[in-house]
Amino acid sequence: MVEIPSGSAGAIPSAEVEDVELYHPKSWWTKYVFSQDAKIIAVQYSLTAIAIGLVALVLSWLMRLQLAFPGYFAFIDADHYYQFITMHGMIMVIYLLTALFLGGFGNYLIPLMVGARDMVFPYANMLSYWIYLLAVLILAAGFFAPGGPTGAGWTLYPPQAVLSGTPGGKDWGILLMLSSLIVFIIGFTMGGLNYVVTVLQGRARGMTLMRMPLTVWGIFTATVMALLAFPALFVACVMMLFDRLLGTSFFMPAIVEMGEQLQHGGGSPILFQHLFWFFGHPEVYIVALPAFGIVSDLISTHARKNIFGYRMMVWAIVVIGALSFIVWAHHMYVSGMNPAFGFFFATTTLIIAVPTAIKVYNWVLTLWRGDIHLTLPMLFALAFIVTFVNGGLTGLFLGNVVVDVPLSDTMFVVAHFHMVMGVAPILVIFGAICHWYPKVTGRMLNETLGQIHFWTTFLGTYAIFFPMHYLGLLGVPRRYFEMGETAFVPPSAHTLNIFITVMALIVGAAQMVFLFNLVWSLFRGREAGGNPWRATTLEWQTPQTPPAHGNWGKELPVVYRWAYDYSVPGAAEDFIPQTAPADGGITREVPA
Amino acid sequence: MAQTIGTHGEPDLRPAGLRGVAADFASDQRAFKTASWGKAMMWIFLLSDTFVFGCFLIAYMTARMSTPVAWPNPSEVFALHIGGQDVPLILIAIMTFVLISSSGTMAMAVNFGYRQERHRTAMLMLLTALLGAGFVGMQAFEWTKLITEGVRPWENPWGAAQFGSTFFMITGFHGTHVTIGVIFLLIVARKVWRGDFDQERRGFFTSRRGRYEGVEIMGLYWHFVDLVWVFIFAFFYLW
Ligand code: HEM
Ligand SMILES: [Cu+2]
Numbered sequence: 058m059v060e061i062p063s064g065s066a067g068a069i070p071s072a073e074v075e076d077v078e079l080y081h082p083k084s085w086w087t088k089y090v091f092s093q094d095a096k097i098i099a100v101q102y103s104l105t106a107i108a109i110g111l112v113a114l115v116l117s118w119l120m121r122l123q124l125a126f127p128g129y130f131a132f133i134d135a136d137h138y139y140q141f142i143t144m145h146g147m148i149m150v151i152y153l154l155t156a157l158f159l160g161g162f163g164n165y166l167i168p169l170m171v172g173a174r175d176m177v178f179p180y181a182n183m184l185s186y187w188i189y190l191l192a193v194l195i196l197a198a199g200f201f202a203p204g205g206p207t208g209a210g211w212t213l214y215p216p217q218a219v220l221s222g223t224p225g226g227k228d229w230g231i232l233l234m235l236s237s238l239i240v241f242i243i244g245f246t247m248g249g250l251n252y253v254v255t256v257l258q259g260r261a262r263g264m265t266l267m268r269m270p271l272t273v274w275g276i277f278t279a280t281v282m283a284l285l286a287f288p289a290l291f292v293a294c295v296m297m298l299f300d301r302l303l304g305t306s307f308f309m310p311a312i313v314e315m316g317e318q319l320q321h322g323g324g325s326p327i328l329f330q331h332l333f334w335f336f337g338h339p340e341v342y343i344v345a346l347p348a349f350g351i352v353s354d355l356i357s358t359h360a361r362k363n364i365f366g367y368r369m370m371v372w373a374i375v376v377i378g379a380l381s382f383i384v385w386a387h388h389m390y391v392s393g394m395n396p397a398f399g400f401f402f403a404t405t406t407l408i409i410a411v412p413t414a415i416k417v418y419n420w421v422l423t424l425w426r427g428d429i430h431l432t433l434p435m436l437f438a439l440a441f442i443v444t445f446v447n448g449g450l451t452g453l454f455l456g457n458v459v460v461d462v463p464l465s466d467t468m469f470v471v472a473h474f475h476m477v478m479g480v481a482p483i484l485v486i487f488g489a490i491c492h493w494y495p496k497v498t499g500r501m502l503n504e505t506l507g508q509i510h511f512w513t514t515f516l517g518t519y520a521i522f523f524p525m526h527y528l529g530l531l532g533v534p535r536r537y538f539e540m541g542e543t544a545f546v547p548p549s550a551h552t553l554n555i556f557i558t559v560m561a562l563i564v565g566a567a568q569m570v571f572l573f574n575l576v577w578s579l580f581r582g583r584e585a586g587g588n589p590w591r592a593t594t595l596e597w598q599t600p601q602t603p604p605a606h607g608n609w610g611k612e613l614p615v616v617y618r619w620a621y622d623y624s625v626p627g628a629a630e631d632f633i634p635q636t637a638p639a640d641g642g643i644t645r646e647v648p649a
Numbered sequence: 650m651a652q653t654i655g656t657h658g659e660p661d662l663r664p665a666g667l668r669g670v671a672a673d674f675a676s677d678q679r680a681f682k683t684a685s686w687g688k689a690m691m692w693i694f695l696l697s698d699t700f701v702f703g704c705f706l707i708a709y710m711t712a713r714m715s716t717p718v719a720w721p722n723p724s725e726v727f728a729l730h731i732g733g734q735d736v737p738l739i740l741i742a743i744m745t746f747v748l749i750s751s752s753g754t755m756a757m758a759v760n761f762g763y764r765q766e767r768h769r770t771a772m773l774m775l776l777t778a779l780l781g782a783g784f785v786g787m788q789a790f791e792w793t794k795l796i797t798e799g800v801r802p803w804e805n806p807w808g809a810a811q812f813g814s815t816f817f818m819i820t821g822f823h824g825t826h827v828t829i830g831v832i833f834l835l836i837v838a839r840k841v842w843r844g845d846f847d848q849e850r851r852g853f854f855t856s857r858r859g860r861y862e863g864v865e866i867m868g869l870y871w872h873f874v875d876l877v878w879v880f881i882f883a884f885f886y887l888w
Contacts, residue, residue, distance in 0.1 A: 073678050080856045177686040180855045246697060254690045257680045265677045284693065288700035292708060296818070304803040305814035307712065323716040323809060328708060335704075616677070 069263045069615055077174055079607055091187075093179035094606050095164045098186045100497065102160035105186075109193050110153035111568075116145040118565055125558035127539035136224040138538040139208030144199070146211030147234070150340065151241065152193055154482055158347040159245070159283065160189060162489060163252045163276045165497065169596035170273050172261025172614045174607045176251040185251070188244025195237040204228025210536060212337070215308035215329050219301040221315060231301060235294040242287045242294075252280045261595070263616035267371065268635070270594045270620040271364065274371050275350020278378040279343045285382070286339035293332035300324070330392055334385035341478050342381045346374055348485035349416055352438045354620070355488050356420055358592045359435035360427030361631050363621035365419045373412035373419075380409045390458050391465045399458045406456035410449070417446060428624065428631070432590075433507040437488025440515040441481050448477025451526065466536070469529025472522045480518045487514070487571070494575075495589045499602050500582030506574040510567050517564035524553050591632050594620045598636050691866045695873045702877050705819050706884055712811040713888075721807035723886050726795075741886050744787045745878065748827075751780035752875045755868045762864035767841050770864060774838035777871065781831040788824050792817070816885065823881055826874045830867075837867050 082088035092098060120141050123133045133141075164182070168175050176182045199206030208224030209217060209231060221227040225234075256269070256277045269277075296307040300321070308329045309321035357364040364370060386394060386402040420442055429435065451473040455461045464470060487510075494502050529535075532545050540546055588597040600610040614636050622633035663669050663682075674680050681689055713720055724737040731739065758773035799806045800813045840846060840859060849858040 070677060073682070078856060078858075080854075178690065178855070180852075246694070250690050250694055250697075253693055254686055258678075258684065258686050258689050260678050263677050265675060266680065267675065268677075284697040285700050288697060289704050291701060292704035295822075296708060299802065299814065299818060303814075305818075306803070306810055307708065307814060320803065323712075323718055323811060325711060325715055328711050332704060332708070 069617070072262055072613075074258075076613060079175055080179060082606075091183060093175070093183045095168050095176045095179065095182060096497075096604065098182055099161050099164035101186050102156055102164060102189065105190055105193055106153050106157040106161060107572075109148055109197065110157075112197070113145045113148035113153060114565055114568060116141040116148075118562060120145065121558040121561040123538065125555040135538040136205075136208060139210070139536070140206045140224050140230070142536060143208050143210055143213075143234075144196075144206050148196070149479065150211065150344070151238070152196065154344045154478075154486075155245075155283070155340070156189060157486060158344060158482070159252065159276060159280055160186065160248055162272075162347060162351065162493075163280065164248070165493065166272055166596060167252055167255050167276060168259075169599070169604065169608060170270050170594055171256060171259065172264050172595050172609070172616060173255055173259040174609065174613070177254045177259050178251055181247045182251045185244050185246075185248030188240060188247065192237045192241035192244060195233055195240060199225070199230050199233040199237075202229035202233060204230055207231040207234045209234075212330075212333060213297070214333075215297055215300065215326050216310065216312055216321075219297065219309075220312075232298070235298045235301075238294045239291060239298075242291045245283065245287060249280045249284050252276065253284065261614050261616055264595075264635075267368070268616060268619045271350040271353040271367070271370055271374070272347070272594075273350065274374050275346040275348070275353075278374050279346040282339045282346070282378050282381065283343045286336045286343065288336075289332045290336035293329055293336070296332075297329065327389075327392060327394075330389050331385070334388045335382075337388060338385040339378075339381045341474075342377060344478055344482050346378060348441070348482040349374060351489045352441050352485050353416075353420065353423075354594070355434045355438040355485075355492055356423050357621050357623060358492075358590050359432050359438070360424050360429045361623045362423055362427040363623055365422040365425075366415075367619065367621060369415055370419055373415050376412045377409060380405060380412075384409060387456055387461070390461045403456055403458050407453065410453060410456075413449060417442065417449075432491075433502065433504070433511060434488045434492035434590075436508075436511050436515075437484050437491065440511070441484045441488065444476055444484060444515075444518070445481040447523075448473055448475075448481060452477060464529060466534055467529035468525045468533045468535055471535050472525035472529060475518075475522045475525075480522065484515070487511070490575075492590065493596075494578070495585030495602075496596055496599075497603055498579055498582070499585055500578050501585045501589060502578045502582060503574050506570055506577070510571040510574065513567035513570075514564055517560050517567065520560040521557050521564065524557060528553060591630070593618075593622055593632050593634050595635055598634050685862055687862065687866050688869070691869045695869065698873070699877075702822075702880070705822060706880060709815040709819060709884065712815055713809075716809040716811050718809040720809050721805065721812050723888070726807065726812075727791075727886055738886055740787060740791055741882065744784055744791075745882055747780050747787070748784045748875055748878055751777045751784070752872050754780065755871045759865045759868045762841065762846075762861040765847065765861065767844055767847060770861075771838045771842040774834050774841065774864070774867075778831045778834040778838065781827050781834065781871075785824055785827050785831070788820060792820075819881060819885070823874070823877060826877070830871055830874055833867060834871070837863055 080087075080093045082092065082094075087093075089097060092101075119130075119133060120138060122130055123138055164176070167173075202225075204225050205228070206225055207213070207218065207230035209226065213231070213234070217223050217226070218231055219226050223231075225231050256273060260266075260269075296305075299305045300307055300309055304320055306321040306324035308326050309319070309324040310326065311322035312319050353364050353370060384402055384405045386398055387406045390399060420438075451469070455464060455470065455473055491502055491507060494500070528550055531547070531550055533540065533550060540551075585602065587599065587602045590597070595614055595616070596604070598614065599605075599608060616635045617638050618633065618635055620635055622628070622635075624631045625633055663672050673682050676682075684692070725735070727741055728735040728737040729739050730736075754773050754777045758770050758777060761770040761773060795813075795816075800816075802814045802817050804810050805813045840850075841861075841864065845859045846861045846863065849860065851858055
């Protein structure tokens with residue numbers, strides 16, 4: 058496949074849409090708080106997501122402490138453990154990762170990278186953030202409500218989620234969780250529509266879809282998926298809310314609770330599982346695709362090489378996005394279904410591995426003989442590849458019905474999904490923050506603190522989650538508050554548990570170093586200048602750093618080439634910005 | 650809403666058919682050359698909303714097919730007692746007729762909007778809103794009738810409890826869509842009447858210029874709500 062890198066195609070078409078008139082803030086409040094500027098909204102989204110993410114981190118310590126030292130902490134009883142698990146899982150997946158990738162990076166990068174002044178509808182975009190904040194507050198209110206947050210597990214499976222045996226099932230917990238999700242989805246939709254339309258309809262002159270950086274492709278595809286997958290969660294939440302509040306029986310079969318026959322009957326718990334996973338599996342890729350996109354750009358920029366197989370990368374993103382809608386029931390192998398379905402869903406699941414593997418190969422081939430700079434973003438990108446491949450391989454195990462059935466609900470699954478959708482995307486988030494921090498703040502992050510944070514996080518998370526595979530193979534179950542006397546678990550497993558917990562605490566401490574670095578560098582960091590990484594994409598070519606309201610000054614940028622002109626032979630520099638006119642200082646003929 | 654300033658000066662060389670689509674997607678700036686931002690956004694929102702209604706209806710079908718108790722007979726449940734005899738589905742026939750007619754008046758409003766006949770446009774939008782409100786009113790009547798007959802979300806006198814649950818949930822969700830539509834119809838009609846779109850007056854929050862295209866975007870939403878009703882009608886009343 059031949060890449061046609063630059064816009065040698067001749068004249069750039071004239072503008073099809075008049076330049077927009079943005080809302081101009083009239084006071085401090087409309088400038089920094091109720092701001093309609095995507096860049097401010099991005100920062101608001103990110104800070105909120107990180108704040109609630111810290112709560113999830115603390116919860117993971119508490120769970121780990123309990124697993125390593127059962128009985129030592131009087132305040133962690135079984136109920137609390139389930140509440141911690143549930144809130145940890147839900148916060149991490151939705152309120153941290155989804156919000157940070159789409160609301161945070163999406164808002165900051167999409168307008169800048171496609172050469173727009175802002176999102177297409179800044180007002181709706183602003184509402185999106187405030188509704189998200191409301192969702193977070195409702196969620197956090199669970200901790201203070203009578204009965205505490207829900208302990209149903211992040212999958213919220215009925216009927217147990219709304220029964221009295223589950224913490225929060227008959228109190229406020231589950232109600233707050235479901236309402237918070239509904240509110241989140243409404244807020245996300247407002248933002249998501251903006252991201253999609255900005256990419257489709259708001260690009261700069263010369264910016265074709267196939268010249269967009271992969272970051273934008275990843276976020277764009279993930280947003281489209283989210284707009285189609287969240288409806289299933291929305292419907293499931295509404296229906297469960299009715300089951301709990303109005304006494305309907307959508308998901309409730311005839312059931313006896315605490316010796317008492319309930320009024321419910323005739324509903325289908327499996328229906329909930331289908332709705333949940335029709336959302337839940339795409340959700341994995343909603344988190345993964347932006348990570349894929351960002352990592353491609355980090356690797357290309359910091360290895361000073363064009364991304365290998367750009368078109369293939371784009372199509373892989375799109376194909377993964379499409380396929381991920383027809384694999385959901387691989388989460389339900391043990392729920393009971395027609396064996397033919399098991400076969401179907403195992404097959405589709407394994408097929409997804411093909412485009413995913415293509416991406417991994419292309420990352421590696423991009424690195425191959427590149428001029429690799431081991432900057433912080435590059436380190437995180439490399440760590441991502443290693444972690445993601447690990448998690449992806451165990452995914453192949455779990456995708457097969459016969460292998461999954463014995464491993465289902467063991468620590469093996471916990472290890473798998475933490476590797477693939479927990480740690481791997483988080484590493485990309487760190488890499489991305491290190492990469493774009495200079496653009497957002499105008500200053501570089503401190504390198505020493507960054508290195509300390511990187512190595513502890515990377516090696517530490519491996520030390521946490523790698524041994525968990527082994528625990529899972531031994532048969533240690535997932536979501537167990539304590540093991541008690543169990544014949545099949547050897548004492549060494551317990552030692553391992555202590556080790557994992559110690560590592561988890563260390564990794565947690567390392568995150569404080571990172572937060573400190575963010576604050577410290579804001580005031581003391583080295584001045585970054587406009588383009589410290591000597592990168593090609595549009596966000597590095599803004600007239601001001603940090604970019605001003607409206608991003609581009611008087612004239613909108615015009616794009617002449619794709620995003621990956623690094624180390625072009627014959628060019629004066631080892632990068633050619635996307636805005637550089639056709640020959641961009643190349644003295645040599647470019648093979649077309 | 651940002652607008653097209655016509656297609657650009659160069660002669661339009663875009664090929665027809667699928668090739669044209671491919672050419673548009675391969676081009677810069679916009680993938681849908683004739684759609685403004687607002688219109689594109691509404692289309693994508695409707696796609697997402699389709700999934701919401703789709704999930705609701707699939708859930709309903711699952712419930713109906715898997716419940717162990719018999720499902721109430723729609724032609725008896727939804728009959729009205731008029732002139733001494735039961736007329737099946739009469740109310741729902743009228744409701745459907747009213748809603749479909751409102752799509753007609755909406756389409757006319759869009760047409761007059763583009764001819765900048767603001768009073769006619771506004772009147773037709775008002776008429777649409779009125780028909781929509783009539784629909785919601787009749788729906789309220791139907792709910793009241795069913796409730797007095799003992800239908801509740803958790804039980805009903807005739808069979809599977811899921812009948813009431815799904816009925817209230819799905820028609821309620823659709824009715825909410827219609828109500829929201831009526832409110833926005835009134836807002837947009839007021840703007841049209843005042844001539845906001847002729848003067849391209851700026852939005853209060855958004856500081857974007859208002860244009861007649863807003864009427865068309867409103868229309869997209871309205872037709873969608875109608876279309877969804879056709880499915881609800883078929884699945885609840887005719888099945
Ligand atoms: C150092 C970081 C982390 C630690 C130490 C940690 C630890 C844990 C622990 C101990 C559990 C409960 C396992 C069990 O008993 O079944 C758990 C569950 C979970 N974690 Fe994490 N976690 C971390 C980061 C993350 C991240 C970044 C994500 C984002 C996807 C995540 C998502 C989840 C989910 C979805 C569950 C399942 C909850 C459930 O079973 O309902 N975790 N984690
Ligand atoms: Cu999955």
